Amino acid sequence: MVRLSMGCGGALYAKDIVLTAAHCVGASGNNTSITATGGVVDLQSSSAIKVRSTKVLRAPGYNGTGKDWALIKLAQPINQPTLKIATTTAFNQGTFTVAGWGANREGGSQQRYLLKANVPFVSDAACRAAYGNELVANEEICAGYPDTGGVDTCQGDSGGPMFRRDNAGEWIQVGIVSWGYGCARPGYPGVYAEVSTFASAIASAARTL
Numbered sequence: 001m002v003r004l005s006m007g008c009g010g011a012l013y014a015k016d017i018v019l020t021a022a023h024c025v026g027a028s029g030n031n032t033s034i035t036a037t038g039g040v041v042d043l044q045s046s047s048a049i050k051v052r053s054t055k056v057l058r059a060p061g062y063n064g065t066g067k068d069w070a071l072i073k074l075a076q077p078i079n080q081p082t083l084k085i086a087t088t089t090a091f092n093q094g095t096f097t098v099a100g101w102g103a104n105r106e107g108g109s110q111q112r113y114l115l116k117a118n119v120p121f122v123s124d125a126a127c128r129a130a131y132g133n134e135l136v137a138n139e140e141i142c143a144g145y146p147d148t149g150g151v152d153t154c155q156g157d158s159g160g161p162m163f164r165r166d167n168a169g170e171w172i173q174v175g176i177v178s179w180g181y182g183c184a185r186p187g188y189p190g191v192y193a194e195v196s197t198f199a200s201a202i203a204s205a206a207r208t209l
Helices: 124-134 195-208
Strands: 002-004 008-014 017-020 035-038 049-058 070-074 095-100 115-122 140-143 161-165 171-179 190-194
Touching: 002 017, 008 161, 008 195, 017 171, 070 195, 095 171, 124 140, 140 171, 171 195, 190 195
Parallel strands: none
Antiparallel strands: 002 008, 002 035, 008 017, 017 070, 035 049, 049 070, 095 115, 095 161, 115 140, 140 190, 161 171, 171 190
16 A cells, blocks of 8 residues: 555555556656655654656546546555455455545545545445446445445545455455545445456556556
């Protein structure tokens, strides 16, 4: 898990490639303006690893709706564990973990220490009841507590991973923090890019970096 200097999160797809949200980055191409901070829970820790970007590859065809993934190539590797991505829908259910340094309440400030929370899967039907046609159901996955609210990702968590354990007990990324109405509002779960839908496109893109 890394913090990106534009105020988003990301996960290490490879030690020198960050998977984040398309809406966090600009157009594809050479880009040395982003700093990734990794290796720590405390962003102000003296042991934080800071690495500059060299390239950005935003999802082909991204236009602000759906396809909310991007890759950032780093100038050098960050020596921390990578996060495997889901390549099938098998793990797009159950309870997920989300993490980030974003706001801890709607309108709140960004956090110094990494926070995490657990959020249960929300069906496409229940999510569409909240968001209607804004939801791109075949590209997005929803999670949270639509009845009560109270637990969610928030501003500054965008691009970070939603993950769970696979059958072997290893962490696997199923979502990328994308959007929602406010944060943790009753009736409005969080919406995440569905990683399994884009797994082959992500892998192909990574090979070009």
